[in-house]
Amino acid sequence: MLLRQVIGNVFRRLRRERGITLRELAELAQVSVPYLSEIERGRKEPSSEILAAICRALDLDLSDLLAEVQFDLATVVRSTLPVRLQTAAIRVEQSSPQRITSSPQAYYSTAQAFALVA
Numbered sequence: 001m002l003l004r005q006v007i008g009n010v011f012r013r014l015r016r017e018r019g020i021t022l023r024e025l026a027e028l029a030q031v032s033v034p035y036l037s038e039i040e041r042g043r044k045e046p047s048s049e050i051l052a053a054i055c056r057a058l059d060l061d062l063s064d065l066l067a068e069v070q071f072d073l074a075t076v077v078r079s080t081l082p083v084r085l086q087t088a089a090i091r092v093e094q095s096s097p098q099r100i101t102s103s104p105q106a107y108y109s110t111a112q113a114f115a116l117v118a
Contacts, residue, residue: 001076005042010068012040028057
């Protein structure tokens with residue numbers, strides 16, 4: 001996930017939590033509605049001046065925005081980490097030949113069989 005997408009998600013979430021429409025926030029921040037919409041969707045990378053203007057309009061310190069972004073980024077990274085198996089507790093054992101009695105003549109299988117034992 002790109003930084004601009006996380007910033008946009010945070011702005012959208014905070015705007016909605018405050019009950020402000022996109023148009024109202026755009027007017028308060030003195031940016032166009034389409035541009036603000038592009039920022040919220042993560043399609044535009046806002047300058048520091050635009051970030052500051054949107055933060056002022058949301059009554060938000062820039063440091064608080066960055067803390068929200070950091071939290072969201074950490075959450076995204078944790079949720080996309082691959083699952084690692086601990087293989088130290090797994091061993092491979094060869095099973096002994098089995099007597100197969102499904103036919104009239106009983107015989108022993110000669111194929112090797114392996115089992116994973118955890």
